[in-house]
Amino acid sequence: VQLVESGGGLVQSGGSLRLSCAASGFTFSSYWMYWVRQAPGKGLEWVSAINKDDGSTYYGDAAKGRFTISNDNAKNTVYLQMNSLEPEDTAVYYCAAGARATLMSQWYDYWGQGTQVTVSS
Numbered sequence: 001v002q003l004v005e006s007g008g009g010l011v012q013s014g015g016s017l018r019l020s021c022a023a024s025g026f027t028f029s030s031y032w033m034y035w036v037r038q039a040p041g042k043g044l045e046w047v048s049a050i051n052k053d054d055g056s057t058y059y060g061d062a063a064k065g066r067f068t069i070s071n072d073n074a075k076n077t078v079y080l081q082m083n084s085l086e087p088e089d090t091a092v093y094y095c096a097a098g099a100r101a102t103l104m105s106q107w108y109d110y111w112g113q114g115t116q117v118t119v120s121s
Contacts, residue, residue: 001025001110003095008115011085015119019080021095021112028052028076032098035069035080036105037091037117046103047093048080062089085119092116 007019021033035047048069049058057069068081078095093115096108 003097003110003112005093005095005112005115008093008117010118010120013086013119013121015085016081016083017085017117019082019093019095019115019117021078021080023076023078023095023097023110026097026110028097029073030099031109032101033069033071033078034096034098034105034108035067035078035093036096036108037089037093038114039088039091042091044094044105045091046105049101049103050078051101082117085117087119087121090117090119 002024004022011017032049032051034049037045037047046060047063050069050071052071066084071078095112097110098108
């Protein structure tokens with residue numbers, strides 16, 4: 001099983017980034033996909049989720065109105081488009097897959113290695 005994130009980097013405040021997460025080794029269509037982040041010195045923060053069965057999407061408070069999660073089942077890939085980035089968005093962003101719908105990241109089955117997003121002021 002592999003989840004490989006990409007697309008992180010350094011961006012100025014107000015800028016945009018699109019993160020990608022390529023999945024392999026499991027039945028992608030059967031799993032909810034999540035984005036979770038960890039800022040320096042802080043715990044994990046749930047960012048977004050997508051139910052690929054019906055396309056429904058969910059966002060944490062920090063992501064609402066600025067971030068968009070989407071997926072491409074043909075490519076087994078999930079994306080996180082991040083707009084209007086702020087220094088507070090600086091974190092390592094992780095992609096995760098879970099068989100159940102939950103905000104509790106300890107129940108996620110598979111995790112990527114993370115990609116660093118740094119937003120300068």
